[in-house]
Amino acid sequence: MSATITPIRRAKxxxxxxxxxxxxxxxxxxxxxxxxxMQSDVPLIPELAGHLIAGGGKRMRPMLTLACARLLDYQGTRHHKLAASVEFIHTATLLHDDVVDGSGLRRGRRTANIIWGNPASVLVGDFLFSRAFELMVEDGSLRVLRILSGASAVIAEGEVNQLSAQRRIETGEARYLDIIGAKTAALFAAACRIAAVVAERDEAVEQALDAYGRNLGIAFQLVDDAIDYASDGATMGKDAGDDFRDGKVTLPVILAYARGNEEDRRFWRDAIEGRRTSDEDLALANRLLRETGAIDDTLARARHYGQLAIDSLSGIGGGTARAALIEAVEFAIARAY
Incomplete structure (x- = not known):
């Protein structure tokens, strides 16, 4: 790993x-x-969907729905279908993202678009979105439907915002935070918030769980953006330097560009615009990120948002559920170690 990172406070x-x-x-x-x-009379649909769903992901988002329901001592079963809906939304966005990004690896396996092609990946993603909405409708709560459908729209907006910011070195930190707040944090927030709805808790609890999920999602994405540079393909389960070669302006790049001299800035402009993308250029990018403290500071921001997530749980529940949700935040940040 390229950057020196302050250890998490847990002994384990x-x-x-x-x-x-x-x-x-x-x-x-x-x-x-x-x-x-995810079953269908069209064999390609479960085959392709199953490739990604069975691809080794931890299913963190649906687990958050379940864990938040446990935090609130919910005793019913509505959250089962809703957690599945959350996972289908997430899986659909991954299928679409891999097509947009032209990704070749996810979780260490070939992406669906590489195996079956872009059209099939997009259409199966659409199928999973449809299944997600069927599950929401079956739950019968307009509030749940509003939260999850709203999150789906925000995620799409975030992806379009990211696409329009791609290869634009002038993208600032505020826009970057808008992008990751939409494309990543919105689903974390919704996954947590719907637990308060099914548990019939008041607006204050809904907002607290929304804040927990949203801040966790931002921290999660900040760490992802840091380790795209400070890790390797085996650790990440995707091609190292993908963001660099795709011209994505993430916080490490924003900080390094702002802190660099004119020569450094010329390099970043050329790199983000697609003129400097070799392995040697990636090595130079890593050196500049290290020298400017951009990776360390990105991870410091992640810890900040992680603490905001933990603070949001103050006064809600307790015991093993609360401890597990707090450790989930620390795990999200510790992935950078």
């Missing part, structure tokens, strides 16, 4: 294991819904 590395143990029985039910609802 943070893990999703406590949250996975907390929701294991519920997750079994969610997996059953996912398996049943």
């Amino acid at each position: 590395a943070p893990s999703l294991d406590p949250m996975m143990a907390l929701v294991a029985a519920d997750m079994h039910q969610v997996n059953g819904v996912i398996l049943a609802r």
